[in-house]
Amino acid sequence: MANANKIRRPVPKQARPVQDEGRPAARQETRRPARDVVLSVSHLTKKYGPNVIVEDFNLQVHAGEAVALTGRNGAGKSTVLRCIVGADRPTEGTVEVLGTRMNETNADIRRTVATVIDDLDFFPDLSVVEHLDLLARAHGLDEADALVDEVLEEVQLVPQSGQLPGTLSSGQRRRLALATAFVRPRKLLILDEPEQRLDTEGIAWLGRRLRSELDEGLAIVMASHEPSLVEALGCRIVELGGPRG
């Protein structure tokens, strides 16, 4: 994998901040107070019929902070993430992103939160590079072509750039899914087991990439079973569910 530090932070065309004193726009973001609350989850409860999956879950995530949800299978990690991104409605409790109540269909929320959870779908008739190009352009990135090329190279999908998603291996599909999060502006990154189907080298790259995202002031919430990834990011660990049995 290419060096993550080379990657530029995408800035939307319409919302590109005016560069001050010749500094790059991305640097200005890092000068903001580092302890802004990006995500706030209060008293989140999710039930499926009589089954309580998560009860009274609370979480606050600040800019530049990474939180790892850990726990055994079925502990509710993915459920919490689905509630956070608005894919599922919590039975009780609230989720706020940058002070705005979470609503999956809200354009402002979608502009701010990049997610890679299990419901990501692809257009069957668009190639790998066209997916990334569409996302970059939809977000108004004026250097879409260059950014897409960089991200494509970083996730090692250049040889597959013209392939349709149906022909990709599961690992390649995973890398494409991750690329969709890196090719667009974001302030909060939600990842459900991002290490899934990646090889050892890929996990190491992901660790470096997410580390650089944190340095840029992003907030990350992820569910993970990969100790090396959690360690690499210096995550605050939130364990869900009790021991099995």
Next chain:
Amino acid sequence: MSELTDPTPAPEHQHVVLSADGLPQHLVDEKQLLLLMEDWRKGRATRNLRQAISDAYVAAFTFVMLAAMLISVIIKAQGIASECASGTCQAARGLLPWSALAAALAFTLAASRMFGPVLASAAEGFWLMDAPISRAKVLVRRLWLAIGAALGMGLAVGALVAALTGSSPLAIVGWALAAGLGAAGLTAFAAAEQGAERTLAVQIVQWIVSLAGLATLMMVVGTAAGWFTLSVTDQLGEELAFAVAGFGLVLMIGAGVIARSRLNRIRRARLTSGGSLVSGMQGAMFALDFGLVRDILVERDAVNRGHVRPTRGVGYGLRALVMRDVQRLWRFPKPFFLLAASVIVPYAIQALGLRALNPSISALVLMGALIPFFASLRVLSRTGGLARCLPFSTAQIRTAASIVPGVLALVWAIAAAPAFIGIGSSTPHRAPIEGTLFSIAAGLAGFVGAVRWVSAKSADYSSPMISTGFGAMPPGLMFNLIRGFDMVALITFPLVLGWSPWLSLTFGSVAFAILRMGKLNSDELQAMQEEQKKLVEEQKAAARGDKIKVTRGR
């Protein structure tokens, strides 16, 4: 390298089954294997067919009711046909079975290419095809089954269309045999080509048959409108139908024998690919999710294509989404042909004297023709993941993804307007503005129907079930059957009843406005209420001269 060039011949297959202790038992008998499989399948059934039918009395009752309705429609159609006394009308009606025959044959070839027509399940591919057995003996029943299914369906379609167009009993038999034996013959031909690992000949025949069907449909319109005359008598039509049936029979026998001899040569991957497609579609059909059935076919088509020449996007923001749909049209122009062909339908219906039903039937056909153009909307609405990646609200995304199909529907409506105004001298005419409004309303109905069809949510199996005569059902399952059709019915019923087309246009606009929202999201409404409340408080505070307290981090 010495191992690689070792000339020692590979040992021959002994076709022997070994027991657990490694001792040979007996030679494999394909028939016994099939009987064993049948025993497993039937032996595990807990009810026989009679018990199942008595349990499913509601289904049986529904079937009887539908059959009665069909017979009633046929009798009515025969009555209407007797009123079709003019030469042009009769000639046009006489051509309709030809068109249906061509459509049935084209469909048969398309289905044969898609599924095989000889296929095997993944399990059979893994367990049986790898065994030292004669593949042909295992597959021969599949071949006869495929040919038999084509024969049965062709017979039914041919007889139905001939009956609906008011043909004589002998003509009904002739058309039924033509469609049935023709379809069976072409299935056998496709199977023979499958054994030879070729598809080109089948593709060419499919194109020829499709174009013949389109040409016949255009002749129906031209004849009924009086643009030209065709001297095809009923007797000649019957004779030609029997000739087609005879040719189909010869093809079925000849190609069937060739296909049988080539069964051993079909690759396992080719067999199981059709089988896995069928099993995927079966699952979707159990959920009555025809959108999912189409998704499976589209995905399969994409996998077969594998690779495209990437094109750079155009524009930014929502424009990028719209322009991607435009680029799709250039890349995959095939649906254009279907859309272009669908323009003929309102002309044909008008020509056949079904003026009152024209908006509804034409809108249904347009709905089917527009669905392939909604590729973006389909993917962006079936799961939330990709839509969440885009910085737009659901309504914005759905509107953008509907622009290109909307423009196409408008073009269709303009092209079909003369049909709704009236063609030829034998049919009554409408005022040009009224006819154009009828056409636009039919176009809108087809468009909104297609939006509903591609964007409707599947049945939710995680929600509490509803008790029905068919057993427990998730809410929404039955609505899957009518999605899209409900919109067409809603928008076109004022036209059928002879009310103002403006009413249809209003219904259509309101329906689209609701569909583009995705769903009435209570969270969204609550958030909007909170925002408004905050704004009111801020305004009140400003009026009092207080400092405005900023509560949000943005």
